[in-house]
Amino acid sequence: MFDGYTSSELMSIFAMQGFAGLSLFSVFVLMAMGLAIIFGQMGVINMAHGEFMILGAYTTYLTSGFFQSYLPSLFGGYFFVAMILAFLICAALGALVEWLMIRRLYHRPLDTLLATWGLSLIMQQAYRSIFGAREVGVELPEWMMGAFQVTDLVELPINGLFVMIIALSIAVGVYLLMYRSGYGKKVRAVVQNRPMAEAVGINSAGIDRATFALGCGIAGIAGAAFTMIGSTGPSSGQAYIVDTFLVVVFGGAQSLIGTIVSAFGISQAQSTMEFFLSGSMAKVLTLLVVVGILMLRPEGLMALKVRR
Amino acid sequence: MKTPSKTPSIVNWFTSREGLYYLALAALLVVILPLALDPFRLNMVGKYLTYAFVAIGLVMCWGKAGILSLGQGVFFGLGGYCMAMFLKLEASTPEATAIQSTPGIPDFMDWNQLTELPWFWEPFHSFSFTLLAVIGVPMLLAFVIGFAMFTRRVGGVYFAIITQAIAAILTILIIGQQGYTGGVNGITDLQTLMGWDIRTDAARTTLYFVCVAMLFLCLFVARFVQNRKLGRILVAMNAQENRVRFSGYDVAAFKIFVFCLAAAFAGIGGALFTLIVGFMSPSFIGIVASIEMVIFCALGGRLSILGAVYGALLVNAAKSGFSESFPELWPFAMGALFIGVVLAFPNGLAGLYQSYVMPLEERLFKRKPKAEAQPVSEPEPTPEARKPAVEAKEAREYDPMIEHYSPEKS
Numbered sequence: 001m002f003d004g005y006t007s008s009e010l011m012s013i014f015a016m017q018g019f020a021g022l023s024l025f026s027v028f029v030l031m032a033m034g035l036a037i038i039f040g041q042m043g044v045i046n047m048a049h050g051e052f053m054i055l056g057a058y059t060t061y062l063t064s065g066f067f068q069s070y071l072p073s074l075f076g077g078y079f080f081v082a083m084i085l086a087f088l089i090c091a092a093l094g095a096l097v098e099w100l101m102i103r104r105l106y107h108r109p110l111d112t113l114l115a116t117w118g119l120s121l122i123m124q125q126a127y128r129s130i131f132g133a134r135e136v137g138v139e140l141p142e143w144m145m146g147a148f149q150v151t152d153l154v155e156l157p158i159n160g161l162f163v164m165i166i167a168l169s170i171a172v173g174v175y176l177l178m179y180r181s182g183y184g185k186k187v188r189a190v191v192q193n194r195p196m197a198e199a200v201g202i203n204s205a206g207i208d209r210a211t212f213a214l215g216c217g218i219a220g221i222a223g224a225a226f227t228m229i230g231s232t233g234p235s236s237g238q239a240y241i242v243d244t245f246l247v248v249v250f251g252g253a254q255s256l257i258g259t260i261v262s263a264f265g266i267s268q269a270q271s272t273m274e275f276f277l278s279g280s281m282a283k284v285l286t287l288l289v290v291v292g293i294l295m296l297r298p299e300g301l302m303a304l305k306v307r308r
Numbered sequence: 309m310k311t312p313s314k315t316p317s318i319v320n321w322f323t324s325r326e327g328l329y330y331l332a333l334a335a336l337l338v339v340i341l342p343l344a345l346d347p348f349r350l351n352m353v354g355k356y357l358t359y360a361f362v363a364i365g366l367v368m369c370w371g372k373a374g375i376l377s378l379g380q381g382v383f384f385g386l387g388g389y390c391m392a393m394f395l396k397l398e399a400s401t402p403e404a405t406a407i408q409s410t411p412g413i414p415d416f417m418d419w420n421q422l423t424e425l426p427w428f429w430e431p432f433h434s435f436s437f438t439l440l441a442v443i444g445v446p447m448l449l450a451f452v453i454g455f456a457m458f459t460r461r462v463g464g465v466y467f468a469i470i471t472q473a474i475a476a477i478l479t480i481l482i483i484g485q486q487g488y489t490g491g492v493n494g495i496t497d498l499q500t501l502m503g504w505d506i507r508t509d510a511a512r513t514t515l516y517f518v519c520v521a522m523l524f525l526c527l528f529v530a531r532f533v534q535n536r537k538l539g540r541i542l543v544a545m546n547a548q549e550n551r552v553r554f555s556g557y558d559v560a561a562f563k564i565f566v567f568c569l570a571a572a573f574a575g576i577g578g579a580l581f582t583l584i585v586g587f588m589s590p591s592f593i594g595i596v597a598s599i600e601m602v603i604f605c606a607l608g609g610r611l612s613i614l615g616a617v618y619g620a621l622l623v624n625a626a627k628s629g630f631s632e633s634f635p636e637l638w639p640f641a642m643g644a645l646f647i648g649v650v651l652a653f654p655n656g657l658a659g660l661y662q663s664y665v666m667p668l669e670e671r672l673f674k675r676k677p678k679a680e681a682q683p684v685s686e687p688e689p690t691p692e693a694r695k696p697a698v699e700a701k702e703a704r705e706y707d708p709m710i711e712h713y714s715p716e717k718s
Contacts, residue, residue, distance in 0.1 A: 101651065110370075114606065114646050120643070121646065122639065129636060287476065295456035296456075
């Protein structure tokens with residue numbers, strides 16, 4: 001499969017595809033991060049996660065429209081406002097969903113899966129009714145357009161870099177929150193032993209709600225970032241959901257590092273193979289390898305050591 | 309197939325309460341619907357019924373044993389594709405495909421510049437092999453997946469996610485390999501089965517009755533399994549897996565068995581689907597289709613095999629009804645159905661029937677025993693009547709993941 005390429009061409013191909021893979025990686029990290037903290041904390045799979053992401057994306061779309069019409073002078077900075085708004089809106093909706101639905105279903109994770117799938121259908125159709133079935137895109141501020149020319153063959157688009165920076169800073173932020181804050185300590189206590197955590201006075205229901213809201217909020221930021229590199233349609237979220245689940249499960253639930261490593265591995269494998277094989281075969285191979293590894297090592301790459 | 313257990317004769321069983329429920333379903337499917345509907349609508353009911361096979365499998369697999377598979381569409385599709393490959397080969401005789409650059413191979417292969425039949429298509433010239441493959445291929449895949457997962461004690465959400473990923477993989481693969489599989493259009497233009505035209509109204513009506521007969525066969529197999537010790541173990545496994553394991557049962561083997569059984573049912577359903585609808589495409593396999601199959605089972609009642617049939621019929625009828633008049637409302641209804649079934653009535657229509665209609669029935673039953681034959685025309689599902697006390701109790705306090713959050717109970 002490498003026939004006909006010189007070694008320097010191969011290097012550039014790998015660099016370019018590697019970078020293309022990095023923007024996929026950023027989307028994976030952003031989506032998987034929210035999913036992973038919800039799954040790790042509560043054992044709940046949120047099938048509507050992709051739709052929360054799209055909610056963030058539509059929020060960004062509306063914000064950019066607002067800035068364009070009313071505050072054109074500040075247009076360069078609209079993205080940051082949009083990001084905060086996306087986080088707040090998604091987190092608020094997440095908290096509401098948790099309160100209405102999820103908290104009644106903690107003992108039945110499989111049912112949560114179905115209920116959140118129902119939610120995702122409703123949200124998708126709502127987007128379709130409100131924003132139309134066509135994909136929408138935002139206008140990038142000027143400073144985000146263009147690309148760095150690294151060598152003759154390799155160039156890196158700025159918006160991709162920017163999204164990657166967001167992904168990494170969110171990852172660092174989540175790490176700090178989970179391992180360096182009082183809230184994180186409580187979350188980890190609940191994860192490790194719920195009855196004991198309750199016994200020492202941790203409000204586990206409150207922690208659950210906050211975590212679910214946080215996860216959804218991060219999905220919102222993911223959606224805001226997503227608009228920078230692609231257009232948004234009502235069902236864009238669903239396109240990523242299976243990959244994201246696999247990222248989370250493959251990385252090992254409850255392990256943030258594992259999530260990042262597996263997001264990196266899956267996105268790189270997929271985008272590198274895409275150059276040499278057809279896109280669909282690259283995806284099939286990647287998913288097959290991941291599923292195969294999961295069958296051999298069901299706890300994922302980096303799992304908490306628990307006795308079973 | 310064996311006749312129902314522990315009854316002195318079949319006749320006695322048919323006058324028992326459970327027998328009457330089965331008779332009611334039979335009357336609905338064999339007498340009422342064929343009389344009330346024109347051949348086109350009847351064909352659609354036949355299509356819905358093919359989904360009931362999947363739903364029965366899911367009742368056994370998810371409702372009883374607690375294994376949620378979000379990839380039942382895979383098995384449905386495999387069964388369907390096996391049948392479609394046979395029919396397609398029959399339709400692409402060298403005479404019928406004389407205008408192609410390579411006569412004798414299916415048209416989509418010719419469009420994709422294939423010059424000979426791929427090796428895995430060869431055996432599908434034989435009808436007996438096809439019948440075997442319809443059940444065998446899904447079961448084989450289910451066995452491989454089940455063996456890999458269950459012996460490593462993977463279950464619950466992980467299993468659901470991985471089966472979903474497999475559905476995604478198979479869909480992408482089929483769409484990507486257009487030359488071998490027909491791609492996104494699927495395998496279309498199927499005409500005859502062993503020389504018998506399947507597109508006429510008469511043939512479609514016949515196929516409908518074949519489908520009903522197969523459905524009852526599957527119902528009795530499922531009923532046989534659930535009423536035996538095997539079924540008890542499955543239910544017990546769902547509630548307290550470790551206790552069953554410590555009692556000396558090989559939990560993984562039982563799980564593999566029930567998963568394979570569900571796959572076989574789905575495969576049969578898929579094959580009948582191909583026959584009744586006349587084509588097969590990847591859209592019946594994918595993630596969305598697979599998860600919709602779960603709602604058929606959930607709406608009917610995840611513990612009731614008869615409920616599953618009604619669930620599949622109702623959801624699909626509602627789906628075509630909505631899609632004809634208010635296409636934009638259907639996803640809302642479907643979403644609400646998912647949430648409602650899970651939150652408000654986890655035991656589905658069968659559960660509702662059990663708690664609301666059955667007491668009524670009981671009163672009628674006492675006054676005049678013949679009133680039982682009434683539910684024939686009722687749209688509500690009829691769960692198996694003589695549910696043993698264990699199961700009735702379980703239905704009341706249904707809590708499949710009890711072991712996760714109640715350490716004091718284990």
